[in-house]
Amino acid sequence: MSIEIVRVADKEAVAAHSAEVVAAVCNATSRTVHVALAGGTTPERCHELLAPLVSDWGHVHLWLSDERAVGPDDDDSNFKMVRRSLLDGIQIPAGNVHRVLGERGADDAAALYQAEVLDAVVAGADGLPLFDVIMCGMGPDGHTCSLFPGHPEIHVDDRLVVGLHDSPKPPPDRITFTLPLLHAAKRLMLLVAGEEKRDAMAKVAAGPDPAVPASMLSLGALEVVVDGAAAP
Template sequence: MATPTIYVSPTSAHISASLNHLITRLSATSISRSNKFTVAISGGSLPKILAADLKSNTTIDFTKWHVFFADERVVPIDHDDSNFKAAKETLFAHVPIPREQIYTVEPSLSHDKAAEEYTQQLKKVFGADGIPQFDLILLGMGPDGHTCSLFPGHPLLEVEDRWVASLDDSPKPPPQRITLTYPVVNNAETVAFVATGEGKAEVLHKIFDLKEDFPSGRVTAKKNLLWFVDEPAMKGVQFQTKSYQL
């Protein structure tokens, strides 16, 4: 279980630069080791911050990337609520990741069947034995402390028998979603959170200083657990941080 390291930046632009630096290194290491780089990403503001510098990075071999979504809304992939659409517009349209190596939800299925089908896609890349171990999972955090589609007080927080779970009662619309579960998220070699804005400060204080239980605070990693936050999000947080950039 990795101890969290927090990198504080003055702006989201600085976070984008740090993510670009981190991913350049992790991608090269993973491709050298296994000839592929496996990554899962979330939606919200994350794709835009992630892509700002990364989309023009010509040193990365994007053809070796295999991209999943840490959670996804069960909507058509061209729908405005689709995390894939957000990532496509900000990043995928600018880098040469083969489309067949970007793994999307099947929106014609019910939410529970969509979760089962997404599990099969994971098995094609990671194999059926053991729990998938992503090289990197990139996560956001809501003001309520949720991450992926794992919400405070929801039964999915306790799921350990599935790689991908589904819900049809998301507190945030749209209600039908699929999400990676903690066994998969916490088995990643590196997990990197991105949290920006003063609206995140209270929950970060509760997670790091008061040790209160929130979905984001339950996330660990095999090797590296990193938080990239801006100064407004760290307002009032006393947890020991590293304020330099990667």
């Protein structure tokens, strides 16, 4: 368990710093690297800045730490955002892009994605799939991925990916990584920008509390990249 907090000037700097971290991980090796991207406007900008920073995408596998239960062309699709912000600008083998099949519905899509993770991502010492980097955003209510305050998904410890049908933020049907998979990652990044995140960010800095899902990330090796407006 650890938390490292990197303070930078503004939202653009959060995205830029995070892109540099992810690019450094990808550029440091030619072996397979697994990166889970995130939804939200801060990660979206990070994806744009990341595109030209990685010298060779051939060994990089891309995933999403949460998705909406919609098809890839729906405006609510995180994959659609990733396609626009990153995939359209890079050369990457199609087999390296791991899309959540949201159009299958939240529960089937989650089960299929978990199976794909287990198949493709080699397990670490704790027996859980070891992502090189997982990126997460945070909402003003302290939610991260699609783990929302007061919702049961935060307590799931027997599955790596779950579906939910009652997200308080639309759309209601979603698919999300769970804490065991997030905690297993070599590097777990939380991108936080904006004054409306200040209270939740203070709770993240205070330590793990199940009422604040993003704070539970610090039970893994959490790196928070936060701007001046959100910094506690």
